[in-house]
Amino acid sequence: MLKRWAGLLLCLILAASLAACGGNNTAGNPTDTPAATGTPSGSADQTATPAADKIKVSVTFNAMKEFVAAVGQDKVEISTIIPDGTEPHDFEPKAQDLVALSAAKVFVYSGLGMEAWADKAVQAANNPDLVTVEASKGGTPITNTDPGEIEEHGQYDPHIWLSLKGAELEVKNIKDGLVQADPANKDFYEKNCGDFVAQLEKLYNDYNEKFQSVTKKSFVTGHAAFAYLCRDFSLTQNSVEDTFAEGEPSAQKLTELVDYCKQNDVKTIFVEDMVSPAVSQTLAGEVGATVETIYTIESGEDDMTYLDRMTDNLTRIYDSLTK
Known part of the structure; x- marks a missing residue:
């Protein structure tokens, strides 16, 4: 050091x-x-x-x-x-x-x-x-x-x-x-x-009303980056970063993830732009879910503003909870 x-x-x-x-x-x-x-x-x-x-x-x-x-x-x-x-x-x-x-x-x-x-x-x-x-x-x-x-x-x-x-x-x-x-x-x-x-x-108020109306409150993402967003809206993230970011998962780990997704009726697996989607796609295939990108706003992405990307994130998370 x-x-x-x-x-x-x-x-x-x-x-x-x-x-x-x-x-x-x-x-x-x-x-x-x-x-x-x-x-x-x-x-x-x-x-x-x-x-x-x-x-x-x-x-x-x-x-x-x-x-x-x-x-x-x-x-x-x-x-x-x-x-x-x-x-x-x-x-x-x-x-x-x-x-x-x-x-x-x-x-x-x-x-x-x-x-x-x-x-x-x-x-x-x-x-x-x-x-x-x-x-x-x-x-x-x-x-x-x-x-x-x-x-x-x-x-x-x-x-x-x-x-x-x-x-x-x-x-x-x-x-x-x-x-x-x-x-x-x-x-x-x-x-x-x-x-x-x-x-x-305004964006918070719009989505707070939406999230209060949904029964499902948890979503799956690769990077454990959304705890503060979850605190805003009383949601829960389930991060599988160690699996998504580091090569292939063990059979036991994949089984645990599949069981979690099935038990919680997860229909969407979120992945960040700087993380390989390969394991996300494997997991999604096992549980019949789709893979979607979510923004961490650490780099410039898709020529979108902060408000654009946060709106996109919130829309995708809300849609995943209503499937």
């Missing part, structure tokens, strides 16, 4: 040097975001912000980018550290990934152990003006109990952004960070935050 953080420190020293030589260079997936994602047009100030005046915001992965874009709209320039298509849980930053931190005004990460390297990266960035936002701060975490989940994610389940209530919390914390970095535009950020939260609340 000491060697790892020593290496990270050297990487950040190099990153600072690169930033000093390269001016406004950014790393990861730099994205100049002129408009909010999923936010109604006509909100707040419509005057275009010159590129030189945009607030540079470095974020860890796609969901954080979506939330910053919703609040900051054209007043922010966003760089994403973890590239699309990269599994965030396994990501370890290299020097070039962290160059943006040296020049950024705001750094946004989700927290709850999702980005175990974040604190050390901030310390090593040597950027005294950097406003750091732990977007999940103030939330009520779900404690991991499964040994495999504890080994992979730590004490807490980090997937809070997949809860609409969790998203509200993260968006509000991000708004506070942008206001701290750019107080002159406080009203702009407050307005955009309010608009986005209103959309989250």
Whole structure:
């Protein structure tokens, strides 16, 4: 561990040097975001912000980018550290990934152990003006109990952004960070935050009513990422991540999964975009279920916004419970 953080420190020293030589260079997936994602047009100030005046915001992965874009709209320039298509849980930053931190005004990460390297990266960035936002701060975490989940994610389940209530919390914390970095535009950020939260609340209310009306309350998914969503709507996820993500299941494990699906009348097996669907398809064939993709919003997917993907997730889960 000491060697790892020593290496990270050297990487950040190099990153600072690169930033000093390269001016406004950014790393990861730099994205100049002129408009909010999923936010109604006509909100707040419509005057275009010159590129030189945009607030540079470095974020860890796609969901954080979506939330910053919703609040900051054209007043922010966003760089994403973890590239699309990269599994965030396994990501370890290299020097070039962290160059943006040296020049950024705001750094946004989700927290709850999702980005175990974040604190050390901030310390090593040597950027005294950097406003750091732990977007999940103030939330009520779900404690991991499964040994495999504890080994992979730590004490807490980090997937809070997949809860609409969790998203509200993260968006509000991000708004506070942008206001701290750019107080002159406080009203702009407050307005955009309010608009986005209103959309989250409407989506929650629409589906809360639907989920209250169904008898079945459990669904099957590969990655154990939906505990916060389940908490929102009093649902239960049954994760078979150890089977879906790691090769072929044993005969005993497959039998247990088949029995579970039959006992709970499971008609849909959900699989995430970065997990092989092979075992899902085997299980589905055994129980007469279909295999459908569900979004974890860790990478950009299908050119859809956060609200689009959450609506799709909720629709698919609801439909699976009514079959």
